[in-house]
Amino acid sequence: MNRYSYQAVMKRKNEIMKKSVGIDYEKFRVEGIAFDYERMMKEVGYSIEEVRKIQDEVSVGRTPLVELKNITKLVRKISKPGKGARIFIKDEACNPSGSFKDRRASLSVYHAKKKGYKGVIAATSGNYGAAVASQAAKRFLKCIIIQETYDSRGIGQPEILEKGRACEAYGAEVVQLSVGPELFYYSLLLLEQTGYFNASLYTPFAIAGIETLGYEIVEQLWERERRFPDVVVVTHAGGGNLTGTVRGLLKAGAKDTEIIAASVNLKGLHMASDEDFNRKSFTTGHTGFGIPFAVFPDRSDVPINAARPLRYMDRYVLVTQGEVFYVTEMLAQLEGMQRGPAGNTSLAAAIAIARELDKDKIVVVQETEYTGAGKLPSAQLTFAKKMGIEIKRGDPIKEDKPGERIVIPEHPSQLGVIEVNLLDLKRSYIKETMKRNNKHNFSEKELEFISEDLRLPIEAVTQFIDEEKEGKSNAKGR
């Protein structure tokens, strides 16, 4: 077998991953599938004080918290009397490369430098690429970004092309691949060949880097309003953004804040499909990542994923592509801020959520991102039209059809959210865990771990396991 074949490289997966992140994950394993999450975060990650210091060195973080006064006013215009919470947004576009991803990259690259790696590699089609490239430039590390860019016709989505351009502007090498999960294989191959650091989004470093975001939200809101946020809305994709932000919120004492995850609904589109690839306008922050990574975090590019979203999520809602484009336009036209659109996923959800809350509540939207050619709604929707997607005004939820139709609301009162049943996700997590580990019985420590990982009483965990076993045997029996 060729040493560089798909099968051969995948067999060396654990060895390559270990060398390229320099973490001995095994020492945190407790028993079977159970591992000591908090110990790992403590021993491998950095304390919030250390993270702050590292980020201050490279001018990452300490972004403004902006009150969206006009959008709040608009929400109140369309809400029942007494309703319409105040909306704030954390203007993460002010980070050096234009998104909160600088926080994650700053830690990964710092760590890589400290450990003597000559370069960093990140597999991402998102803003994380530009962030890693920017941080690598600051710290004189070589940088390779691996992007899923083109379909088999060689057509690339403008937002991804823009992110690739940004990486190149900072001096990074961009490896543009066509559609397929073998991006992971190729990343491993490059990690092996170069000996570079794997700037994965899922290491304890990459998560610890975001904790300052949650921490700053609490600090800034406290300074201005002398209170904790009632709700924080977080765009959810691979889980890191949510995990890191909430850990930061908790470290700052915001224990009663409701955490709402938000993703763009891309139901029906297959993430590994060459045909579907260019039928979506959002390259991250959507259900294609959000749901699989919630129900099985350890599908990532490291042996243990430090992003554990179900530990931190109180509610999970979906919005549609049309809603996000609509609020992106609103943000520019009412608040004088050109941002996103991908960063505005949580803003779309926040507007719907604020409508239901009392006026004296505070909802914080946790990120913005930079924008420009390729990223703007005009670029995205022009591309979508070329791909045969219908664009129309209408009910953005009822008429939405991912991959076929994007519906721009006709009125802000049409902004709403689709609820995801968290219990269903937790049940899926258990199902996936059983299936992928080919395991039907769990030790006490394993049950405790699952219980923590799902924020679910052990009784519920065992009940779900039992139901799954029954379901399986029923299915077999049929």
Next chain:
Amino acid sequence: MNRYSYQAVMKRKNEIMKKSVGIDYEKFRVEGIAFDYERMMKEVGYSIEEVRKIQDEVSVGRTPLVELKNITKLVRKISKPGKGARIFIKDEACNPSGSFKDRRASLSVYHAKKKGYKGVIAATSGNYGAAVASQAAKRFLKCIIIQETYDSRGIGQPEILEKGRACEAYGAEVVQLSVGPELFYYSLLLLEQTGYFNASLYTPFAIAGIETLGYEIVEQLWERERRFPDVVVVTHAGGGNLTGTVRGLLKAGAKDTEIIAASVNLKGLHMASDEDFNRKSFTTGHTGFGIPFAVFPDRSDVPINAARPLRYMDRYVLVTQGEVFYVTEMLAQLEGMQRGPAGNTSLAAAIAIARELDKDKIVVVQETEYTGAGKLPSAQLTFAKKMGIEIKRGDPIKEDKPGERIVIPEHPSQLGVIEVNLLDLKRSYIKETMKRNNKHNFSEKELEFISEDLRLPIEAVTQFIDEEKEGKSNAKGR
């Protein structure tokens, strides 16, 4: 005569200007050409505490002060032993619309709203347009931006087109004119027809808005280094940036900081020429504004210009277009910051200046601006090539030829500055003042005013006046 003809409207100039800024400038006139500058700034402008409050409301200002550690390291590599000052940059791209112009616009638009104007008009091809549009969006005012955009062939410079796009993204109307100083005439006409506020760059509001920038530099540097900046480099065009920044520095106590103005050298290009219009890559921050506005500030769109650069300038240097593009690339590749290029004019100068200074000195570059399609060096230089400009590597100062050749340095040690003789400028100021007012004799109060406006002893002022008179009579005698 047609009421809307050039001549007819220009005759109504003072009347229109007065109504559209709502300032009775006459009450600050002392005698002849003399006026009470500080009284005007105090009575018409806002205190720095008020400005802060207004800017905080709209999340303007409080941008990061970033130490450019790698560029400093590079400077030291190419400097004599012991030389190479530390360089900091005020990352003004973090303002809502992407430049320090938000500071000026926030005050102008606040004032317009307070005074009951229904809309604002600004005549600018610079970032100020986007800033006014963004602030107007926040405060629900109508907004018209008048831009000098196209030459007579309908060709527009990409940077100006981008600025127009940004204005439109915030909901503003953009009036694109072809080349010519009659832009002023058309602005007056629109101000008259709409009754909107003239968001001039030269009112006391527009200057007061920048004072926070200088103030923040001192505050931030003090917090980090417990000292004042040794040098602040300010990009100089119409004079407002310099005036406002230095007033802020002084208010924060930085009385011994050396103020260096920097402009891009566009010598030989005529600003009102349809032919020359698209032969320059920089639309502001160049000598086409910098020198005329220094020697005769009251050429602006208000009766008394609140920007008085010669009061505040210790040194004035020029850099070349090629140098600015070069340092823009350096900033991205060494510091992980994609900014400018126009905002990097002062960075180019700062690098040359830092080389001459001792290592323990601190040079602060006073701004960055956002970038993207249209603004990037690649866009500007591609356009320049199409306009027939030669682009080459070489000595960026010796080989530079504005309008014909842009020379990118081959090595950072080629970065240098061209000194402008400040005494010559002050002499020109006197000459212009005499010519434009058709005046040969000045009262004591007028002489005092000129002495303050030029930061020049009265004896020197009278000497220059006498020389000018003699020169004139000599010229007549010939």
Next chain:
Amino acid sequence: MQAKKGEWVQVYSVILSPNERAEHLPESTKKVPLEMRVKGFLINDFAKIGDIVEIETPSGRKISGKLIAINPKYIHDFGEPIPELIKVGPEVRKILHEPGRDEVE
């Protein structure tokens, strides 16, 4: 190509013909008119390129001019890679990595 009422369009008009312009202009400017281009929503029911139409601008003004573009797109872009600039990054990084003064001091 035809535009319908409410569509986003661009109009053109001459503000000052050459003989109406200001004095003391450079030759190249003096001989051409001062032109204006403005975008807005078409007020006429239908119009084709070249027609004199009325539009409502984003500020709510109603102005007329010659229709020159329907749904005009922004044409400025990133330009092309500039050979004279593209090696600056590697060059300055190399200078920084050369053993030099700052390491010794």
Next chain:
Amino acid sequence: MQAKKGEWVQVYSVILSPNERAEHLPESTKKVPLEMRVKGFLINDFAKIGDIVEIETPSGRKISGKLIAINPKYIHDFGEPIPELIKVGPEVRKILHEPGRDEVE
């Protein structure tokens, strides 16, 4: 078109042909190869589009592939004005200006 040594170019290669790809792929993906495009500086003295060449990437790797572009420019842009979005600004501003609840309370 011909490229010279040191020019900024883009190369293409197939990483996995259809039969070498991972299992369990959707049909549309399974039937096509996994392709790669990378940019770098040309190492060969001369080459024309379609040639197999070697490049040095910005990270300093030397890789080979088929030359597909010389001085490749970024092609993504602002797109066109989107009629479905362009009136959102005026609409929401209008709603905000309607006399409503928040003024009364």
